[in-house]
Amino acid sequence: MHKTTNIPMRQILRDRAVQFLIYVSVIMVSVVFIWILIDLARGGVAHLSWEFLMESPRDAGRAGGIASILVSTLLILLVAMLTAAPIAWTTAILLVEFVAIDSAFGKTVRFSLHVLAGVPSIVFGLFGNAFFSIYLGLGFSILSGGLTLACMLLPILASTAEAGLRAVPYAYRLSASALGLTRTATLIHLILPAAAPVLAAGLLLGIGRALAETAALLFTSGYADRMPDSLLDSGRALALHIFDLSMNVPGGDAPAYASTLVLVSLLLCINVLAMKFAHGLHRRKIMT
Amino acid sequence: MILSGRNILFRLILTDKLLISILRVGAMLAALVVLLILIFLVYESWPALSSLSITRFINDVSWHPLENTYNLMPMLSGTVLTSSGALLLAIPLSLASALFIVFYAPLHLATAYKRLIELLSGIPSVVFGFWGLTTLVPLINQWNPPGASLLAGILVLTMMILPTVTLTAYTALAAVPDELLRNAAALGLSRWGVTNGVALPAAKTGIAAGIILAAARALGETMAVLMVAGNVVQYPETLFDPVRTLAANIALETAYAMGDHRAVLFVSGLLLMLLIMVLSGLVELLEQQRHA
Amino acid sequence: MSENLRFLLAKLLFCVIAMGCASQLQAQSKSASQRLVLTGSSTLAPLVGEIARRFESLHPGVRIDVQTGGSSRGIHDVRKGIVAIGMVSRALKPDEADLHAFVVAQDGVSIIVHADNPVRALSREQIADIYSGRITRWNTVGGTNTRITVVNKAEGRSTLELFLDYLQLRNSEIKPHVIIGDNAQGIKTVLGNPQAIGYVSIGAAEFEARRGARVRLLSLDGVEASVENVRQGIFPLSRPLNFVTSGEPHGLARQFIEFASSPQVHDLVRAQYFVPANTD
Numbered sequence: 001m002h003k004t005t006n007i008p009m010r011q012i013l014r015d016r017a018v019q020f021l022i023y024v025s026v027i028m029v030s031v032v033f034i035w036i037l038i039d040l041a042r043g044g045v046a047h048l049s050w051e052f053l054m055e056s057p058r059d060a061g062r063a064g065g066i067a068s069i070l071v072s073t074l075l076i077l078l079v080a081m082l083t084a085a086p087i088a089w090t091t092a093i094l095l096v097e098f099v100a101i102d103s104a105f106g107k108t109v110r111f112s113l114h115v116l117a118g119v120p121s122i123v124f125g126l127f128g129n130a131f132f133s134i135y136l137g138l139g140f141s142i143l144s145g146g147l148t149l150a151c152m153l154l155p156i157l158a159s160t161a162e163a164g165l166r167a168v169p170y171a172y173r174l175s176a177s178a179l180g181l182t183r184t185a186t187l188i189h190l191i192l193p194a195a196a197p198v199l200a201a202g203l204l205l206g207i208g209r210a211l212a213e214t215a216a217l218l219f220t221s222g223y224a225d226r227m228p229d230s231l232l233d234s235g236r237a238l239a240l241h242i243f244d245l246s247m248n249v250p251g252g253d254a255p256a257y258a259s260t261l262v263l264v265s266l267l268l269c270i271n272v273l274a275m276k277f278a279h280g281l282h283r284r285k286i287m288t
Numbered sequence: 289m290i291l292s293g294r295n296i297l298f299r300l301i302l303t304d305k306l307l308i309s310i311l312r313v314g315a316m317l318a319a320l321v322v323l324l325i326l327i328f329l330v331y332e333s334w335p336a337l338s339s340l341s342i343t344r345f346i347n348d349v350s351w352h353p354l355e356n357t358y359n360l361m362p363m364l365s366g367t368v369l370t371s372s373g374a375l376l377l378a379i380p381l382s383l384a385s386a387l388f389i390v391f392y393a394p395l396h397l398a399t400a401y402k403r404l405i406e407l408l409s410g411i412p413s414v415v416f417g418f419w420g421l422t423t424l425v426p427l428i429n430q431w432n433p434p435g436a437s438l439l440a441g442i443l444v445l446t447m448m449i450l451p452t453v454t455l456t457a458y459t460a461l462a463a464v465p466d467e468l469l470r471n472a473a474a475l476g477l478s479r480w481g482v483t484n485g486v487a488l489p490a491a492k493t494g495i496a497a498g499i500i501l502a503a504a505r506a507l508g509e510t511m512a513v514l515m516v517a518g519n520v521v522q523y524p525e526t527l528f529d530p531v532r533t534l535a536a537n538i539a540l541e542t543a544y545a546m547g548d549h550r551a552v553l554f555v556s557g558l559l560l561m562l563l564i565m566v567l568s569g570l571v572e573l574l575e576q577q578r579h580a
Numbered sequence: 581m582s583e584n585l586r587f588l589l590a591k592l593l594f595c596v597i598a599m600g601c602a603s604q605l606q607a608q609s610k611s612a613s614q615r616l617v618l619t620g621s622s623t624l625a626p627l628v629g630e631i632a633r634r635f636e637s638l639h640p641g642v643r644i645d646v647q648t649g650g651s652s653r654g655i656h657d658v659r660k661g662i663v664a665i666g667m668v669s670r671a672l673k674p675d676e677a678d679l680h681a682f683v684v685a686q687d688g689v690s691i692i693v694h695a696d697n698p699v700r701a702l703s704r705e706q707i708a709d710i711y712s713g714r715i716t717r718w719n720t721v722g723g724t725n726t727r728i729t730v731v732n733k734a735e736g737r738s739t740l741e742l743f744l745d746y747l748q749l750r751n752s753e754i755k756p757h758v759i760i761g762d763n764a765q766g767i768k769t770v771l772g773n774p775q776a777i778g779y780v781s782i783g784a785a786e787f788e789a790r791r792g793a794r795v796r797l798l799s800l801d802g803v804e805a806s807v808e809n810v811r812q813g814i815f816p817l818s819r820p821l822n823f824v825t826s827g828e829p830h831g832l833a834r835q836f837i838e839f840a841s842s843p844q845v846h847d848l849v850r851a852q853y854f855v856p857a858n859t860d
Contacts, residue, residue, distance in 0.1 A: 007478065011478050011480075011481075012478075014478075014480055015478045015479055015480045018479075018480045018483075019392060019479075019480075021384065022384045022387055022388050022392055023388070023392075025380065025381050025384035025385065025388075026384060026385055026388045026393075026401065028381070029381055029385060029450065030401070030404065032447065033404060033408050033447075034404075036416075036419050036447075039419060039422075039423060040415070040419070043422075086314065087314050087317045087318050088318065089314075090310065090311045090313070090314025090315060091311075091314050091315040091317075091318045093311055094308075094311035094312060094314065094315045095315070098308055098311060105315075108319055109315050109316075109318060109319050112318065112319040112321070112322040112323075113318060113319075113322075114568055114572060115322050115565055115568065116318075116321060116322050116325075117568070118504055118564045118565055118567070118568035119325065119508075119561055119564065120504075120507070120508020120509075120510070120535060120560055120561065120564060121508065121510065122508065122510040122535045122538050122539055122557070122560075123325075123329070123508070123538075123557045123560060123561050124325075125538075125539075125542075126329065126332075126538060126542065126553070126554060126557045127324075127325045127328050127329060129542070130328045130329075130331075130332050130554075131324065131328050135328070151321050151325070154318055154321060158318065182303070182304055183304050183307070184303070184304050184307045187307070208410055211412070212410070212411075212412030212413065212414075213412075214412070214413065214414050214510075214511045215510040215511055215535070215539060218539055218542075218543075219542055219543060239412050239414050242414045242415070242418060243414045243417075243418075243511060243515075246414075246417075246418040246421055246422070246515070247421070247515060253422060256418060257418075260414075260415050260418060263412065263415070264411060264415065267410045267411070267412075268407065268410070270410075271406070271407070271410050
């Protein structure tokens, strides 16, 4: 015969209190965030249209659309990705495949990436302005902005690539060398394809980060809202456009809301895609 | 040697040695960027650092560069106050959210809530700042003018760091081994007992790392705070006083600054960067502790 | 053997592509010599942007970039040779006599309040007291019993300098509640805050007011803040909007300056609510 334990009232009350507090917090957080999403949708849906995406801004952005802005954003992104991806991925490959965990070189590179990851975006903007715009003479240009963003994206791309490469089962490498493949061939034919989904996910995450970036572009790619002719032209990124419309243009709230909706939807798609790719990694990990 | 076949554009004969040298170049470029940034920041701040003594950044009468006074302390306090306020608000809310997802919620609610948080972690700071400008500031204005204030800055920053802290706390908590939790339950601990006594301590370092990373992000945040905090350089006496943070100051004044003024802005950039580097270093230490 | 040959061919192909890209970039930077960059006052920037667009449509192949940075930046960049033309929204100072100024338009600085604010006029002393914190509530000057929200401009803007000069105050004596950057941001802040008082360019204020923005321009020293009064020269806070060059301008810069001060753009100037130059 055993007695059922008597849980002291104090404990029950404490449990309930904690549960209550947690539910209240979650409700508060959900309410605020859903409020924001609804506000954005309400403010911007009316202004959205096909013309909005196809025309260039007029009247300081109050009329017209965001076509030239989208083009500038795309160009800045391209420059950033094309510059950052090779450097980040080669770094990751080196760190994972060819360098011992505790070598001096490896530690320095890792440390630099960590430091880079912590630099605030406005400081990147300062650096980009001093180095790319002034020292290299690129002025306010898409190239300037793209290169500055590339510096910002290096840590993200490198760390996701490193994670992806490490996730490839060691067995692959062992079998490959048992078969007599050079490390280069192993890399190109086995490891990179296996890690490709995670690399892609990292790319998409980087794109998401870059799209959200404003401070670094303020003094590097400038404010011009025309369709850019070349990479040396100044171009306004979407996030900057939202900033300008909301802070500097009276009556600019509606197009700002609409631009925000476009930006957030873009980011949503990218996040969903990235997660799809990353899940491939999880599944593979489970199966091998 | 096995060469690539039909699936590439032209044949590359890469020996392993060649590959390694290419890879090293890439890695060195990455390491170089940090060096480059530090060098340029110091180079641009040099005119100020050499001609103005450090005490001037602390003891000058105010921040009025055109009148040659360069006191950085009010803005530093603005930065620290907004970030601390945001952390104070965000940490309990994030922990509650993470606990909700891991322990307290039914599966469907948990996934839905987690999706919401993940969605929000991707929203750019301008969007939060924009919403703050159009909705939050007028609200606070009705309560206590002018509306653009320290409080607005804190609230907006809280919204920005909440998702990240929640997600890192969630990962840390989810990584707590099931056995620990089951053993605790078998010993008769209540739900809160398991959470507080076992899960949280086990996830402690992960959560701490997430918090410190969020702190670093809050300190460096520029746009959202610039849009809602009023941008007056002063020590705030109440929550409703406007403040200016170091980051917002850089964004506001760089395009208009020349000579010494510009150099001092670079000094404030260096200051910010050093502050955040210290925090990142802390995270490094914590992670090493966890793996050890 | 054939591998080496292919490798060689691949290298050649790569070089050709690279050279193609390089020459493209060069061609583009060459066409940049048909490019003119102006920096300076953000008051002038919208007007100059419109003038530039018209100029570009008349002269295909030319690109004119307008960047802000404040009147001081315009002066600085012109001196350093970074740009050919600087935009300055004030008269040149004595120590800037080495530069050439070309008046493009006339403008004024007006105090603005929200349209719901019952106050219609303020004297110079009242404004100085409000901005230095001696008067803190609207009912002291004839308004409702609410706290005044003082909006000041960030440093480096010439509008700020003119304003301080008019009030005989230093910036450190002003007690602001909100600090803003550009004119439009100032108008937007006042729009969002019925107890706010700020000061912006008359052109910018009129521009927004005509578009339905609920701001009111206050009279200064009894003179109504209007474009007409600026044109007549009787408004106390008037200022010229200048193009500034170091030395005599030539080439594209000279063409643009002549175009900007010619009657061809008077309609653009009037559309921004400035007074065109040379129309007395």
